[in-house]
Every structure is written in C-alpha cells, then in structure tokens.
Amino acid sequence: MHEFQKNYAYRPEINYQGSIELLARVINEQKERYTVQTIYGPRPAVVKGKLRYNAASREEFPSVGDWVVLKENNHHDIRIIDELLPRFSSIIRKADSLETHAQILASNVTKVFIMLSAEEKINERKLERFLVTVWESGASPILILSKADLVENPEAIKLEVDQLASGIPVLIWGANREIGKEDIQNSIHADDTIVLMGNSGVGKSTLINHLLEKDVLKTGAVRDSDKRGRHTTTHRELFRLPEGGVIIDTPGMRGFLLWTGEETGLSQTFSDIQILIGRCRFNDCQHDTEPDCAVKEALETGELEKERWNSYVKLQKELAYLERKQNARLAAEEKKKWKQATMRHLK
Ligand SMILES: Nc1nc2c(ncn2[C@@H]2O[C@H](COP(=O)(O)OP(=O)(O)O)[C@@H](O)[C@H]2O)c(=O)[nH]1
Numbered sequence: 001m002h003e004f005q006k007n008y009a010y011r012p013e014i015n016y017q018g019s020i021e022l023l024a025r026v027i028n029e030q031k032e033r034y035t036v037q038t039i040y041g042p043r044p045a046v047v048k049g050k051l052r053y054n055a056a057s058r059e060e061f062p063s064v065g066d067w068v069v070l071k072e073n074n075h076h077d078i079r080i081i082d083e084l085l086p087r088f089s090s091i092i093r094k095a096d097s098l099e100t101h102a103q104i105l106a107s108n109v110t111k112v113f114i115m116l117s118a119e120e121k122i123n124e125r126k127l128e129r130f131l132v133t134v135w136e137s138g139a140s141p142i143l144i145l146s147k148a149d150l151v152e153n154p155e156a157i158k159l160e161v162d163q164l165a166s167g168i169p170v171l172i173w174g175a176n177r178e179i180g181k182e183d184i185q186n187s188i189h190a191d192d193t194i195v196l197m198g199n200s201g202v203g204k205s206t207l208i209n210h211l212l213e214k215d216v217l218k219t220g221a222v223r224d225s226d227k228r229g230r231h232t233t234t235h236r237e238l239f240r241l242p243e244g245g246v247i248i249d250t251p252g253m254r255g256f257l258l259w260t261g262e263e264t265g266l267s268q269t270f271s272d273i274q275i276l277i278g279r280c281r282f283n284d285c286q287h288d289t290e291p292d293c294a295v296k297e298a299l300e301t302g303e304l305e306k307e308r309w310n311s312y313v314k315l316q317k318e319l320a321y322l323e324r325k326q327n328a329r330l331a332a333e334e335k336k337k338w339k340q341a342t343m344r345h346l347k
C-alpha cells in the first residue's frame with residue numbers, strides 16, 4: 001500500500017487497482033467545489049463527465065471522506081473527479097421529513113464520537129437516536145463525556161452513561177488540562193476516519209483543535225436559537241491527525257432524522273427489546289391485546305421503561321416511513337435511468 005493511502009486512513013477493503021496518481025480522497029466540499037488529497041498534495045476538483053451524467057441522486061456525488069478516481073490526461077489546474085469508489089459507510093442526514101433526498105455528511109467513517117456534556121443531564125432519547133444513526137451508517141460509536149473539567153465527579157457520570165450505553169466505550173474528556181486526551185488518542189487508529197456528533201456547544205471543534213494540536217477550527221458556539229437568520233456554514237473538512245488517522249469536521253451534526261433501508265441500527269440499540277419480542281407467544285405479536293406478550297409484561301413489572309418502549313416504537317415508525325419514501329424515490333430514479341438509456345439509443 002502506498003504511503004499516501006496509509007496517511008489518509010485508507011481502508012484496504014476497497015481494492016483499488018488503478019494508478020495511484022489518479023487516486024484521491026475528498027477532504028473539502030463547498031457547494032460541489034471540492035478539494036481532493038492526491039499523492040502530490042491537495043488539489044481543487046470538480047465533478048464532470050461520466051460521473052455527473054450517471055448520477056441519479058445527490059448520494060451519488062462525492063462527499064468529504066470519499067475515495068475517488070481522477071480523470072487521466074487532465075492538464076488543467078482543476079482536477080476532474082471521474083469515479084466514486086464504493087463507500088463502506090456513510091453518515092447521512094435528512095434535513096426534514098419532507099425531503100426525499102438524503103444528504104451525505106461524511107463517507108467512509110469508521111468511528112463516530114458521540115459527544116455528551118458532563119455538565120448537562122443526559123437526554124436518553126437523543127442518545128438512542130444518535131446511536132441508531134451511527135449503527136445504521138456502518139461506523140462504530142464511542143461516547144465522549146466532554147467538559148469533565150467543569151464537574152466534580154466525572155467518573156460517577158461516566159458510570160451512569162455506561163449503564164445507558166451498554167457495551168459502548170465511554171471516554172472522559174476535559175479540554176482544560178486536557179483530561180483524558182491520551183485515552184481518546186489511543187482509541188483512534190491509523191486506519192480510522194472519525195466524525196464528531198453532538199449538540200452545538202458540546203465541544204466538538206474544541207476537541208478537534210486539541211487533537212490537531214493547533215487552532216484550526218473556530219470554537220465558542222452560538223446558541224441554536226440565535227442562529228436563525230444567520231448564515232450557517234455547511235462546509236465540511238477532513239484533517240489528518242498528527243498521530244495517524246483522519247478526522248472530519250461536519251458542522252450541523254446536531255439533530256437529524258434517520259435514513260436507512262435496514263433496521264440493524266434499531267435492533268442493535270434496542271437489543272433488550274429485541275430479546276423481549278422474541279419471547280412473545282405469537283411471532284406477529286403487536287404487543288397490544290395478545291396473550292403472553294413479553295413486552296407488555298416487562299412494561300407492567302417495570303423491567304422495560306415506558307419511555308424507552310415509546311422511543312423504540314417512534315423510531316421504528318420513522319424508519320418504516322423513510323423506507324417507504326426511499327423505495328418510491330428509487331423507483332423514480334430507475335425510471336429516469338431507463339429513460340436516459342433509451343434516449344441514447346434513439347439518438
Ligand atoms: N471547560 C471546558 N470548556 C469546553 C470544553 N469543550 C468545549 N468547551 C467550551 O465550550 C464552548 C463550545 O465549544 P465548541 O468546541 O465550539 O463546541 P461545538 O459547537 O460542539 O463545536 C467553547 O467556548 C469551548 O471553549 C471542555 O472540555 N471543557
């Protein structure tokens with residue numbers, strides 16, 4: 001493997017056979033103007049030709065973190081992205097439920113740091129939502145408890161969070177005095193692509209600056225309610241970490257709806273509920289009026305919290321809704337491609 005691939009956290013699963021000089025990773029995107037990292041350094045790039053022609057939807061355009069193939073014999077300063085290599089994961093956001101197209105926030109992500117402030121009460125419902133999104137994306141979650149320097153006993157808070165996030169690593173981080181920096185660094189490997197997720201003001205940009213060991217990003221978030229009317233940046237950028245691995249800053253990684261065709265994330269986040277459902281007498285139990293319903297029993301005994309069950313039902317409905325919509329859209333895209341192909345033949 002070429003040094004450049006290693007430096008940019010190349011995943012060997014993607015078997016790239018072409019010339020290394022044409023391989024690049026997208027490190028910056030601003031309204032379809034890209035910067036790609038090549039073996040010669042960063043270069044501006046645009047999407048043209050076959051990729052643009054064949055792309056049926058926004059998801060088929062490159063996004064930060066994507067590995068792409070550049071066009072050969074391109075003598076211009078601006079390189080042309082000719083092909084998108086397969087993604088092994090992508091973090092996707094749907095701005096609102098009416099939007100049919102998903103927006104890819106970052107591609108080929110291996111780990112997502114879900115940041116929670118040690119100062120604030122943990123919002124369990126929000127945490128569940130974050131976890132489902134991460135599992136769906138194909139990356140693995142790590143919880144970071146930020147602002148540990150501002151609370152008296154961060155270890156006690158960590159224990160609480162450990163309980164909520166069964167089995168997911170929880171790390172403590174305090175920017176003042178860099179509490180826990182080594183643990184965070186140790187959790188990042190040379191082949192990792194990291195993305196940070198969490199409420200505005202939780203300390204995402206601050207952590208990136210500390211990991212990069214320089215002030216690259218602006219910090220000191222404005223409150224969400226003040227943001228309205230102001231131009232909120234959508235600029236995303238990938239940075240190489242001094243100790244190996246890369247990190248992607250994605251402003252706007254706050255609330256988002258789920259987007260998926262599968263329910264793997266849901267069952268991983270709610271494995272306790274999956275087990276209960278398996279114990280219902282009927283395979284198609286609606287957990288409503290059926291006899292011997294393990295879910296109802298668990299709700300009655302308090303083994304299963306009512307809020308957790310409600311959250312599961314709600315997320316499940318949301319996923320089913322998005323799936324139906326996505327299927328409708330895919331059908332429309334098929335039609336469009338078919339039409340394009342027919343037109344080509346008629347020409
Ligand atoms: N004391 C302390 N302050 C922090 C920590 N992390 C972030 N901050 C402060 O919290 C504010 C918001 O941080 P920022 O990184 O911009 O949050 P972002 O919106 O998630 O990117 C800034 O004023 C930071 O200096 C931390 O671990 N400890």
Ligand SMILES: [Mg+2]
Nearest residue numbers: 204205218221
């Ligand atoms: Mg920020």
Ligand SMILES: [Zn+2]
Nearest residue numbers: 280285287293
């Ligand atoms: Zn049942």
